[in-house]
Amino acid sequence: MSDSTPLSNDERLKTEPFFARQMKRPELGAIAGVVLVVIFFSITADGSMFSLSGIMNFMTPASQLGILAIGAALLMIGGEFDLSIGSMVAFAGLFFGVCVVNWGLPLVFAIPLTFAFAAAVGAMNGAIVIRSGLPSFIVTLAFLFILRGLSLVGLKAATGGSTQLRGVRDAVEGDWLAPIFSGDALQGVFGWLAQNGLVATFKSGLPKVPGIPVEILWFIVIALAATYVLLRTPAGNWIFASGGDRNAASNSGVPVDRVKISLFMLTACCAALVAIITVMDAGSTDARRGFQKEFEAIIAAVIGGCLLTGGYGSAIGAFFGSIIFGMVVIGLTYTDFDQDWFQVFLGGMLLIAVLFNNAIRKRVTGER
Amino acid sequence: MTVDTKFHHGDPATAEPIVQMQNIEKHFGNIIALAGVSFDVRPGECHCLLGDNGAGKSTFIKTMSGVHKPTKGQILFDGKPMDFATPRDAMEAGIATVFQDLAMIPLMSVTRNFFMGREPIKGKGLLKRFDVEQANAVTMEEMRKMGINLRGPDQAVGTLSGGERQTVAIARAVYFGAKVLILDEPTSALGVRQTSNVLATIDRVRKQGIGVVFISHNVRHALAVGDRFTVLNRGKTLGTASRGDISPEELQNLMAGGQEMAQLEGSLGGTV
Ligand SMILES: Nc1ncnc2c1ncn2[C@@H]1O[C@H](COP(=O)(O)OP(=O)(O)OP(=O)(O)O)[C@@H](O)[C@H]1O
Numbered sequence: 001m002s003d004s005t006p007l008s009n010d011e012r013l014k015t016e017p018f019f020a021r022q023m024k025r026p027e028l029g030a031i032a033g034v035v036l037v038v039i040f041f042s043i044t045a046d047g048s049m050f051s052l053s054g055i056m057n058f059m060t061p062a063s064q065l066g067i068l069a070i071g072a073a074l075l076m077i078g079g080e081f082d083l084s085i086g087s088m089v090a091f092a093g094l095f096f097g098v099c100v101v102n103w104g105l106p107l108v109f110a111i112p113l114t115f116a117f118a119a120a121v122g123a124m125n126g127a128i129v130i131r132s133g134l135p136s137f138i139v140t141l142a143f144l145f146i147l148r149g150l151s152l153v154g155l156k157a158a159t160g161g162s163t164q165l166r167g168v169r170d171a172v173e174g175d176w177l178a179p180i181f182s183g184d185a186l187q188g189v190f191g192w193l194a195q196n197g198l199v200a201t202f203k204s205g206l207p208k209v210p211g212i213p214v215e216i217l218w219f220i221v222i223a224l225a226a227t228y229v230l231l232r233t234p235a236g237n238w239i240f241a242s243g244g245d246r247n248a249a250s251n252s253g254v255p256v257d258r259v260k261i262s263l264f265m266l267t268a269c270c271a272a273l274v275a276i277i278t279v280m281d282a283g284s285t286d287a288r289r290g291f292q293k294e295f296e297a298i299i300a301a302v303i304g305g306c307l308l309t310g311g312y313g314s315a316i317g318a319f320f321g322s323i324i325f326g327m328v329v330i331g332l333t334y335t336d337f338d339q340d341w342f343q344v345f346l347g348g349m350l351l352i353a354v355l356f357n358n359a360i361r362k363r364v365t366g367e368r
Numbered sequence: 369m370t371v372d373t374k375f376h377h378g379d380p381a382t383a384e385p386i387v388q389m390q391n392i393e394k395h396f397g398n399i400i401a402l403a404g405v406s407f408d409v410r411p412g413e414c415h416c417l418l419g420d421n422g423a424g425k426s427t428f429i430k431t432m433s434g435v436h437k438p439t440k441g442q443i444l445f446d447g448k449p450m451d452f453a454t455p456r457d458a459m460e461a462g463i464a465t466v467f468q469d470l471a472m473i474p475l476m477s478v479t480r481n482f483f484m485g486r487e488p489i490k491g492k493g494l495l496k497r498f499d500v501e502q503a504n505a506v507t508m509e510e511m512r513k514m515g516i517n518l519r520g521p522d523q524a525v526g527t528l529s530g531g532e533r534q535t536v537a538i539a540r541a542v543y544f545g546a547k548v549l550i551l552d553e554p555t556s557a558l559g560v561r562q563t564s565n566v567l568a569t570i571d572r573v574r575k576q577g578i579g580v581v582f583i584s585h586n587v588r589h590a591l592a593v594g595d596r597f598t599v600l601n602r603g604k605t606l607g608t609a610s611r612g613d614i615s616p617e618e619l620q621n622l623m624a625g626g627q628e629m630a631q632l633e634g635s636l637g638g639t640v
């Protein structure tokens with residue numbers, strides 16, 4: 001019955017050149033974008049943009065966005081959207097602020113509680129989408145307003161009328177968990193590098209860059225973990241399958257509902273992480289925190305190769321998409337351009353990315 | 369038309385059924401898709417489910433594989449009442465299905481489709497991971513057994529031809545069907561060689577004691593491998609016949625819902 005020719009020399013298979021093979025990778029567009037943006041700013045921007053401190057400068061906002069974008073990318077691959085993540089940053093920030101300031105909880109309790117709280121909101125989002133069968137776009141749009149409004153109301157209740165909750169810095173001062181979620185990491189390494197003249201220093205001999213902002217490390221770790229999950233675990237296969245065709249996936253034994261609800265919980269937790277990091281960094285939280293971040297995160301994910309229709313994309317793509325974002329936002333300040341070009345740039349990138357992704361998808365699916 | 373085949377046909381009438389479907393009814397809103405159908409499949413037999421378009425065959429096997437919950441009726445698995453809440457439950461019980469729409473995801477690779485929902489694992493604890501190498505090797509091997517040489521296990525299913533895609537779905541079900549294998553029109557897009565491969569595969573798994581449910585519109589294919597034949601018509605059974613108790617002509621008439629065949633017989637020379 002196995003009347004087969006050897007595999008190795010299939011005469012109907014042209015050897016695929018390296019470049020053509022790479023063309024099929026979802027993150028290709030984002031990597032090409034990074035290269036283009038770097039070239040653009042190398043020409044137009046002040047040279048200090050790509051110094052160590054310049055890189056930290058654009059990587060910090062890129063990381064804060066990227067943590068959200070990776071969550072959004074996984075959810076998008078799983079076939080759903082979450083427009084409420086920006087508001088979720090504010091809402092989780094409020095909850096975290098109340099935990100540490102009003103209730104005086106140490107971080108060991110405040111942080112897990114904040115994550116649990118965010119996960120519960122995410123699960124509710126997911127459950128409504130799954131139960132009702134409505135598009136997640138519309139359900140989470142409702143939560144975009146609900147959570148933003150609740151953040152405002154909650155802030156006023158917690159502070160007695162203000163829309164800013166202060167005192168976070170004092171409350172977390174000296175907490176042993178604080179260095180994991182705020183400030184700069186690897187300060188010892190940078191100090192040592194400075195002593196040995198390997199990085200730029202101030203006159204005093206201290207390094208100009210005291211360390212790596214923690215969000216950058218979180219960003220890298222989350223990107224690697226998400227990539228591993230997507231490509232090398234059953235859960236990753238389930239995410240692709242759920243987004244590709246929920247009926248086919250479910251008929252093949254993939255627990256689609258569980259996958260999708262978990263992804264909603266994950267994006268909410270990503271928002272909570274960004275909230276915790278930025279609130280501790282700023283020392284306070286306010287109702288505008290995370291404003292419009294949902295759109296930026298989705299744009300970064302799309303630049304990173306995620307299809308709006310689900311089932312295709314990568315976490316590494318979203319990683320580079322966010323870096324492009326950070327470079328453009330911060331990079332323009334190093335140039336003579338008016339900063340308001342930013343939005344034009346962003347819209348243009350999004351449009352190119354979508355056109356590009358569409359072409360890639362046709363290649364992958366064989367132009368059907 | 370001859371019905372002599374090279375296939376072995378056992379004597380499955382003696383064995384206890386693996387799955388027994390009793391008076392299954394399925395309503396979709398006001399549509400009655402199934403109006404009380406009883407059916408069983410025994411180990412080592414190929415039970416053909418035949419009938420006109422819209423007769424309810426797909427709906428029926430979907431209740432068997434956990435996709436639909438029956439509105440009424442009972443399912444016995446190994447003699448015990450069974451309530452499959454999801455297709456995953458049915459799979460874990462050893463029922464594998466080739467759905468009419470194949471349940472394949474075009475954007476995903478052949479391997480990822482093959483093992484969707486049942487990924488092989490290697491490693492322990494946190495290092496537990498999808499064993500991609502083994503999955504690729506198994507996929508290539510199983511496809512080769514079905515007479516299809518894949519260009520590569522990472523090819524997207526969307527780029528496969530219709531028949532190749534159908535073969536992936538069949539190979540997958542055969543690989544995972546530990547007790548019951550359900551095939552909903554598995555040969556509708558296949559070439560001559562692949563069709564005979566599928567029929568031979570049905571014969572092979574039957575000899576291993578697996579119960580096969582085979583849906584087809586092709587009387588010759590059904591007669592080639594079938595041990596029993598159940599004909600559905602408008603949501604009801606017209607009855608079950610054992611191999612040898614029914615002539616091909618009778619079967620063909622039953623499959624057409626007992627209605628007259630279109631007046632083409634003459635010009636087609638009875639080849640339908
Ligand atoms: N989800 C559903 N909602 C409403 N009606 C349905 C649904 N699924 C099936 N039906 C109806 O049930 C009847 C039986 O459909 P089914 O798919 O089981 O037919 P079939 O015997 O498999 O036909 P074919 O040979 O064309 O595949 C049809 O009239 C169909 O319209």
Ligand SMILES: [Mg+2]
Pocket residue numbers: 425426427468552
């Ligand atoms: Mg059908």
